[in-house]
Amino acid sequence: MMMAEERDFVIAPSPIDDDSMNMPLLGQSPPSEAHSQHNLNAIGEILNRKTSVAQIMSKTVEGLNHAYELRDSSPEDLIFDLFKMPNKDEASISKLIKVLKSFGLRESDPRLRHMNEKMKSFEEEDDDARNFLLTRDKFKECIHPSVQLISQALRNHLIIPSWGEFCGQIKSIYEECKSIKDGNVATYIPQLARQNPDIWGLSICTIDGQRVSFGDAKVPFCVQSVSKAFNYAIVSSDLGADFVHSYVGHEPSGRLFNEICLDQNGKPHNPLINAGAIIVTSLIRNHLTMADRFDFVLNEYRKLAGGEHVGFNNATFLSERDTADRNYALSYYMKENKCFPPGTQGLREELDLYFQLCSLETTCETAAVMAATFANGGVCSLTDELCIHPRPCRDVLSLMYSCGMYDFSGKFAFQVGLPAKSGVSGVMIVVVPNLMGICLFAPPLDKMGNSTKGVAFCQKLIEYFNFHNYDSLLHADSKKHDPRRRIGNRDTELVVSLLFAAKNGDFDVVRRMYLQGTNLEMADYDGRTALHIAAAEGHTHLVKFFVNVAKVNHQPRDRWGRTPLDDARTFHHEDCIRFLLKQHVRAHKNSFPNDGPASENAIDSETLPVLLAQHQHLKRNVIAENIRLLNGHADESSGEDDLTGTTGVMLINDTEVKDKACNGVRKMPPTIKLQRVSEADDENCT
Structure with missing residues (x-):
């Protein structure tokens, strides 16, 4: 999802010169400030230009910023020139890919698919293309379908500008949590009990598609209760939130997630406990066959994941169905209280679909993209496709914030302050709205049923970054870091x-x-x-x-x-003129020595004509008061800010001098003294 990013540039006052007209606009950084030193070092190593990379990137960014306005060079030409080989009219496409990776974009990104297809076609045509050296025309043809994304990355306009530094800090927190040995693997489902307790995976995907993974991020697992959040969002987008909430509430239950109880309205408390999730499942295209309903949800999951891997673990499904006595009891209790919608198929069929959705299999990398779709307002970060409508996306994040972590939900919201959902397989998704989705996977669970390493990671994450829901308050902890912040x-x-x-x-x-x-x-x-x-x-x-x-x-x-x-x-703001003129005169007075005679403090012969000429529209008594102040004769009462009092004084030695002062055009005597004048003289001056 492309986002318009503000840039930043402030310049101190300076005299007019030839270069001043070429200054960047407010809100737009000078190109040399678009990249951090960490970014420049990484790009310099890739381009093998460690000494001049700042100037090269500066020129490229400036050109990309104005390419469409000035039309001097196309973005494709500018990008070609950046990666052009010395003394050759060829550019390295492999170096472009490496630079994009340094910004967090992967070669497998769907938005780069057309570029990759062009590369493969050129490879088949020319053996030299295997070295990824392309002529100008071929290079431009190759990157043209993805030039918007490439330009956004090279200008460092992705949501996290200092990607390498951010990844370094995430890795540090990941390593800290790696040594945690607390918790036990879930045992009530036999397949889950066989998981390796040492597995620890982490993956992050931002709303711009920047991705990073650590550890066992590609190890498959079943989503379990995390499916409840995705199912609710899908059904709410399909049927409308109001319709869904006519069958299920939205309050935290304060009870165990699988407790047999309903709220005061005879409905399940919320969609993220077992009772509510079963009702939500019964609303999924209930006019279709079971096979079509399953296919519908599976396809929606894959849309949320941008085409990443989403599979099905039949062994877990069978294992879970064989240990489902509690869920059967809960379903019959809800049937007795008429909680299911009309047209619901048999309870066994509805529970089978519920267990199948809990047994969907994915990885940290896929689930992070799905969480990023929530963070991006329902738009997939990798495909720019609207998967969840805005209101259901907002609603599911609200429910995850208040009900997503079982009986630990309140404390998690208090300490971490982010929407999250966990599952008994050890998976956890965390959403940082408008920034990123995070998936954590570590099978050992705490007493509340949440991943011990996952919870610890989130707590440490909030200690370093300002991701808490209320870290944006005024006077918040300024020591926390904001990875979205750009230079200046x-x-x-x-x-x-x-x-x-x-x-x-x-x-x-x-x-x-x-x-x-x-x-x-x-x-x-x-x-x-x-x-x-x-x-x-x-x-x-x-x-x-x-x-x-x-x-x-x-x-x-x-x-x-x-x-x-x-x-x-x-x-013509006279009040402002009076006040600023007074400050000007005071400053002029203070520039003289204070230990000399009064006559030495008098205004010089060149200042008064200038003041009078520039401010002829002001009353004579305002100018006179300021000159009186400058000459050291003003009393304390004359220092009022409004300067509205009349003074009845006039600068005069004789009539000739008075005329010269009023006209402000002829040379004045070296000093001018003050004396009271008549009303007639006052009229002559005005």
Whole structure:
């Protein structure tokens, strides 16, 4: 599933130059920052270009970002140039495959099927193709069907950008759990009792199809109770969630998973206990024959798995049916209470289908893809096919969160905070919504019937990564790692939030960011700060907060050399102009020595005409007050922020000087003193 990814780039204010017009847009990283050093090292080893790989990838990423806009080169040409052999007009397709693997994409990915088919056809035509060296035309023809996915990977736009580092940490947690010897293999089903207790497998699949596996990830096992989650999602998509829940509830039972009881409405408590799962099974295409019903579910499982292996273990089915007294008793109890839908076939047939679905066989790698389909909102990560409708997908995750781990469900939700479902075979699936699906397999179970290694892995996973459902709260543990985070992504999010808050005059957001220690002087790609935006929008209260409380620079310059005062003047926001002008004058005053005579602190002859010329639309008394402040004669009461009080003062030595000051065009004397003037003079100046 392709996802639009935000990129991140913030540039400090700088003077205008020729290169400034080629800066990346906000929300788009400069290409050199698209990859972590770990990624660059891995790509460099594959390309055998350890010294120049950063520049090469930078050029490629920049070209791919703009290929469709500028139309200078096609994405296929850019990718060919990246993998082109020195001094040859041929490119190595094998190196492309290795690079894709370094990002977590497998050669067997269905989205790369057409590329693989083209490679095989070229292999048959030309023996040299076995070395995976293709001419430009053949290379482009080969990758064209999959160019979108390849481009997404090379730009590092997959959901987990630093894939190698993430896999390294997962492997570390996997190895920690490997030494756990607690728990016992389930014995009530003979076939399960024969499982090897030392088996320990793990597989992960992200919503973009990045995959990694460790240990016994390809050892087949029966899904057992994990099938309940998939069956519910399939039936809810087929019949509608409301119809399904007219026969089964959605509350945690607080009882054993196979206890003979119903809720207060005479229905099974939820679809993830035995009673509810049997009712859900009876709803599966109950107008068809048993064989067709089984085929329907099996095909749906394979859709969820993106075509990965899903089989059937007949020995386990027979073994489970022979030890099913409890489930038969439960079914007859529900039949007595009229829980089954009309048209239900005989109880033996319904239970046979239930046992068959529990005996479906798969591997960690397959189940991880199925879990990733849940994480991706019901869309298979490998095929982009909608398998589960949005509401059933949401509902099954809610049920897994509250009811998926037998009597350990509440504690698991409290400690781990992720939807999960376990089975007595030792399998566990865990869903990190909008990120990944995880499958864990280790037969030894704890007292609650959950895999001991699987539960321990999840607990350690949450200690390191911020995957808990509530790790996204404000002021959450900042020591946890977010594998989705990109280089500089945090700064991008902050600067966007800050600038939008400044534009909208949202004082609460600005104040919260200030209290969180955010740098309020951050700038966008044009060097414009929140103070620029607030001044341009006329949000005087924010302008005062930035300057007086946050102590930001009151006159930063953007790419075009403009200050917040310039923006306030352009849009005629006089309150902002008054305040910023006062800050400008104060700063000018502080630039003089404090130990000299008052006349030395007076404003020089060049400053006043500039101020008067630039701010002619302001009242004369505002300018006069600021000059009075600059010359060191203002009293304490003149330091108010609003500057609305009249001063009745005017800069004057004689009439000629007064005229020059008012016009702001002729040269002033070296210093200008203050004295009271009459109302007539005041009128002449304005």
